[in-house]
Amino acid sequence: MSKKNNARLAIAQLPDRIVPTVASFSNGVLFVQGDNAGNDISVAADASGNINVTDHGAAVTIAGSTTATTTNVKLVVEVAGTGKNNTLSTAASLGAIADTLIGNGSGTMTFSPLNNAPSTAFGSQNVHAHNVFNDNPGGKDVFFGGAGDNLFDWQPGTGTDTYVGAGRSNTVLVVGNNNGLAENDTLQADGSGGATYTRNNLVPFVLNTTGIQNWIIQPSSATGNVVTIGDLTGTPTKNVEVDTTQGTVNASAQNNPNVELIVNGPRNTVTEGAGETILHRKIPK
Numbered sequence: 045m046s047k048k049n050n051a052r053l054a055i056a057q058l059p060d061r062i063v064p065t066v067a068s069f070s071n072g073v074l075f076v077q078g079d080n081a082g083n084d085i086s087v088a089a090d091a092s093g094n095i096n097v098t099d100h101g102a103a104v105t106i107a108g109s110t111t112a113t114t115t116n117v118k119l120v121v122e123v124a125g126t127g128k129n130n131t132l133s134t135a136a137s138l139g140a141i142a143d144t145l146i147g148n149g150s151g152t153m154t155f156s157p158l159n160n161a162p163s164t165a166f167g168s169q170n171v172h173a174h175n176v177f178n179d180n181p182g183g184k185d186v187f188f189g190g191a192g193d194n195l196f197d198w199q200p201g202t203g204t205d206t207y208v209g210a211g212r213s214n215t216v217l218v219v220g221n222n223n224g225l226a227e228n229d230t231l232q233a234d235g236s237g238g239a240t241y242t243r244n245n246l247v248p249f250v251l252n253t254t255g256i257q258n259w260i261i262q263p264s265s266a267t268g269n270v271v272t273i274g275d276l277t278g279t280p281t282k283n284v285e286v287d288t289t290q291g292t293v294n295a296s297a298q299n300n301p302n303v304e305l306i307v308n309g310p311r312n313t314v315t316e317g318a319g320e321t322i323l324h325r326k327i328p329k
Contacts, residue, residue: 058254065099065125069108072118076104082127082149088135089114095138119143124130124148124168134159136181147175147190154178157185167194167211175312179205189214189255198251209255209280220264221246227263231284232274239279257282261290273317276300287327288312295321 056292062074065083067076076097078085084100095112097104106112114253120143128151132141138159147153147168153175157163160182167175167190175194177187183203187196189210196207196216207216218241220227228244238254241261257280269291273284277300284303286293290311298305307314308324 050213055233065097065104067097067104067106069110069112069117069190072116072122074106074112074117076120076122078123078127078130078132078148080125080127080149082151083124083130083132085122085124085131086133086135087120087122087138087143089137089139089235114139114141118235119144122146124153126170126305130154130168131156132165133157134163136299140182147173149173152176155187162186164188168192168209171212175211177207179203185248196253196256201247202249204249205251205253207253207256209253209257213258214256215258215260216241216251216253217260217262218251219262220269223264224266225264226268226270227265228270228272229261230272230274231259231261231276232272233276233279235278237278237280241278255280259284260287261285262287265289267291270294271304273298276303289327 065079086098087270089095091219122132123146126149128148132145133156136158140161141159142161143157143163145155145165150170150172152194153168153173155165156178157180162184165187167195169191169292171191173190173192175190177196179198179202181202185205188208188225192211193213194211198218200221230242241251243249267290269288271286271293273295274297281303285306287308289309292313293307294315295305295317296315301318303319310325
């Protein structure tokens with residue numbers, strides 16, 4: 045009588061292995077792939093024009109047969125790992141080198157391009173991520189929101205940009221000039237389902253947007269700011285907040301009853317539109 049061999053194959057589960065952040069340079073493209081431990085990746089150039097990559101301040105070796113410099117690098121591509129709380133950034137020392145930043149992971153996903161060239165950024169597709177897009181001083185940025193919450197932060201001097209809100213919540217923050225000069229700003233539908241924000245005086249610029257529900261407009265600290273809210277019918281806009289100490293907010297042409305207007309500040313002249321209007325004397329800190 046034969047005996048059957050009842051031995052079974054056992055598979056031992058190995059612990060997760062974290063592959064370190066890596067970088068490579070070839071054909072004009074500097075590519076950086078973050079590890080899965082949560083990244084703080086920065087690409088910068090030294091005084092001699094040699095480009096270096098760091099993650100949490102630690103140097104990352106750039107693989108390739110040629111040294112990466114501000115002369116031969118034409119594009120920087122950074123990809124975050126799947127960890128929590130990632131930051132992708134480029135330094136002003138890169139000058140006019142363009143960059144593409146690709147988000148990943150959960151927690152806060154921060155994009156900080158400081159190079160003086162157009163930037164393209166894609167938010168994390170993790171629904172639990174909060175994507176923060178900081179504008180590039182060079183302008184002409186194109187930012188695509190991720191699957192979670194998205195904040196598009198426009199700061200003074202960053203020029204005309206395009207924002208595509210793709211997540212469950214999409215907010216644009218516009219911060220006015222810091223020269224104490226009154227602004228004339230307009231927010232209105234673009235006729236194609238999106239909204240356009242325009243500064244009409246000083247240094248004019250335009251923000252072309254789609255898929256944005258919330259706007260926070262903070263003109264300069266000067267008196268005499270004029271913010272005009274045009275008709276936002278046909279856009280996904282839900283809230284428009286204007287923070288100004290003493291100015292004029294005119295929403296008389298705003299015919300979408302689903303848009304709530306919030307005006308914060310002690311001495312403003314406000315003309316209401318079709319939606320609800322809420323007035324606060326204090327500007328949020």
